[in-house]
Amino acid sequence: MCHIRSHPCEPDAVRLLVVEDDPTIAAPLREGLVREGFEVELVATGAGALAAGPVDLVLLDLGLPDLEGRVVCQELRARTSVPIIVVTARADELDRVVLLELGADDYVVKPFGFRELVARIRAVLRRTSGQRTTPTDLVEVGDLTVDRRSRAVRWRGAQVAVTPKEYDLLAYLAADPGAVKGREQLMHDVWDENWWGSTKTLDVHVASLRKKLHPDLIETVRSVGYRLVPLDGGPA
Numbered sequence: 001m002c003h004i005r006s007h008p009c010e011p012d013a014v015r016l017l018v019v020e021d022d023p024t025i026a027a028p029l030r031e032g033l034v035r036e037g038f039e040v041e042l043v044a045t046g047a048g049a050l051a052a053g054p055v056d057l058v059l060l061d062l063g064l065p066d067l068e069g070r071v072v073c074q075e076l077r078a079r080t081s082v083p084i085i086v087v088t089a090r091a092d093e094l095d096r097v098v099l100l101e102l103g104a105d106d107y108v109v110k111p112f113g114f115r116e117l118v119a120r121i122r123a124v125l126r127r128t129s130g131q132r133t134t135p136t137d138l139v140e141v142g143d144l145t146v147d148r149r150s151r152a153v154r155w156r157g158a159q160v161a162v163t164p165k166e167y168d169l170l171a172y173l174a175a176d177p178g179a180v181k182g183r184e185q186l187m188h189d190v191w192d193e194n195w196w197g198s199t200k201t202l203d204v205h206v207a208s209l210r211k212k213l214h215p216d217l218i219e220t221v222r223s224v225g226y227r228l229v230p231l232d233g234g235p236a
Helices: 023-035 046-051 069-079 096-102 114-132 164-174 183-191 200-212
Strands: 015-019 039-043 057-061 084-088 106-109 138-141 144-147 152-155 158-160 218-221 225-228
Touching: 015 023, 015 046, 023 039, 023 114, 046 069, 057 069, 057 114, 069 084, 069 096, 084 114, 106 114, 138 164, 144 164, 164 183, 164 200, 164 225, 183 200, 183 225, 200 218
Parallel strands: 015 039, 015 057, 057 084, 084 106
Antiparallel strands: 138 144, 144 152, 152 158, 218 225
């Protein structure tokens, strides 16, 4: 089973799982990533991805011969918080919001530039490793508890399953409870400093967190953004 390793910090120590069934793509991609200092495990099927050992990031092609790539992404996310970058060959197959909801941290469309791919891998690793090494491990805001070490979320003592990006957003808001965070600021800081797309995915993630935790926990500030409201006691 894939799971994130305890201390993935240096690029030359990072282990990637590349899930790609086309050997004309897989072989040169692996060679290039190895030249960049990564350790690379290559598998050609969804079953192989789900059976793989510990890795620091998964590069997952959606077009697999045995299992639907989205199913593999969901299954990996249900098992682990390992970062996932999805690769798709067809733009019409891609719904960025849906992929992020499935648990993917980023995506690339074939044909992609190798330098762009490496930059995206490093950016995702920087974001996730930075969050795992935050000095303050436990953040408590009212009835909400965010454990930065284990990336676990508890609401009124009960653990709540959230996607990696839902966790990232919640942890970011919980770090400064009551403060209003603008939409563009949230997209820049939580998603990607080079984000170019719609902010609709932000609304989707906020709606999901409200449903899983409490409808009043994240307040909409009209024409600005969102803020986390400390809640204590009362109905769920």
